[in-house]
Amino acid sequence: MPLPPPPTLSQLLSPPSLLLESLQPEAESLPPPPLDTDTMVVCCEGCRVWFSGVIFGRQKVTRWYCSNCRAERRAFAKQQRYYKTVGCGVCAACQIPEDCGFCTICMIRARNPQFGSMWKCLKRRCLRILKKGQGCGICQACRNTEDCGTCWICVRRRMNTAKKMKRQWKCVKRRCLRKKKIQTEKKIFGLKKLTVKWKRPLERDTSGTVPLVQRKHFSSRRRNRKCGECEACLQKVDCGRCDFCHDKPKFGGRNLKRQKCRWRQCLRYAMEKNFPLVSQSSSYMKRIREEREALKKLEQREALVEQRDADGSSSALCFLVPPSTPVKQEVAHSNITLGLETTLAPKVPHFPLKMEECLAEGEVAEADESTPVIMEIFSLGSYQQVSQLDGVLREFLTELNEIPLPAHWEVLPLEGPDLRLIQRSALSTVADAVIHIEPGLHFHILLHGLIVPATHELYANHPSRLTTVDEVVELICDLEAYRPCAGVPKAACRAANCAVLAYGDRCSQCCLTPWPSGDDL
DNA sequence: GCCAACGTTGGC
């Protein structure tokens, strides 16, 4: 049966609502009024025109629309409802005669034929239904159903037919006009404008007493993102390997990203911008880790291949230089690495070493940021062990080696299927505690060889699986709030169900166990 | 909210 033609917006808009007519305040195109709440001059959220004489009564209104906009919105909503229930009958989706049988809705319906009939097969859902964030759906641009074919986006799309455009650019003539208008107004009347206009006293100083350097810093619209002192700022040569370098024309790139070499991006600026969040923001940490990891993987692969090519030997050492250390410095570091490998390898075979581990306790603190840090050194033997590790744990190992672990925690040599972290410092309350991360990322904790029972509150306070390095760090931080139960080193004093970790001297279980006489201790 | 893409700025 042919569908009735869908109602047009103009049909839906006529006749105008009588109710709205009666409520219509005096419309004026006024400039933004002073912020006086008693004047009741309100800006319409739809057309952005200012109206005076608006009465809210007791209603709490956060968004207000003028009568025309309300009518438009109601008509639009009605039309959308129509598209959702009946469909426009014209678009490609409405032309499909049968359900696809594969979409989520069809699958659910296959399992449960009683499933609500109002849910349409996703492939048959009218294309004129506007999704949130797509635009107002009302303005002329939103109502255009086809690309103009003449704007620069359309032209470029035509030119790039062989090489598809990376992003799905929207035809200029189909970009929501209202969205644009609102954004423009926000810019004009919003805080941004004020912040641009406002000038620091230093900049306003015309006496010439302010040093040029300072004035230059504040007068620049572009913020100086260089401290000029950190390792990254002192690096004058692009690495030529990172994604931003690859983008540069001098490295044969297309100049699309136009960003500074990753290893030349000021470290202090990054810290200043993000420092308060560094320990809290998992997304920031995630981003940093992902960036570092992606590059490190690339360098790791290249370093391995290069070394194998150079040595022609399967026992070649794999040197991993931190990303902040540019390619040109690799030779120098290689010498250091060789020395370390030779002297330390027998003591800790196949173990990823960090520079801090090669320094005496006091020296660690003295090693500043500029100290080149060798992220990982391992022989092919350890490389093989790493590769034999569960895939997920292997990823995890890489991530753990990327982040600074809490003081004196380190990853243990790979033995068995678990990834293990140990507290090395004898001064720590949980010295020698070992966190075992099992394949599947479940974990358990051992202290002096005793397993912390699964009933311990520590497990309850953390996810059963450690899926991010942040969770590992949080676990460590929590763990360090405990100390070994007094019963741990003294089996005779230990309850059968000793919690191993306690807040006080003894866990609650051991507190219930009477201590034996001194002779038994 | 993220990030690719790109307009634009500012140093040279």
Next chain:
DNA sequence: GCCAACGTTGGC
């Protein structure tokens, strides 16, 4: 004018 790269836009 060229070029590096900052800051914003807009699709996802």
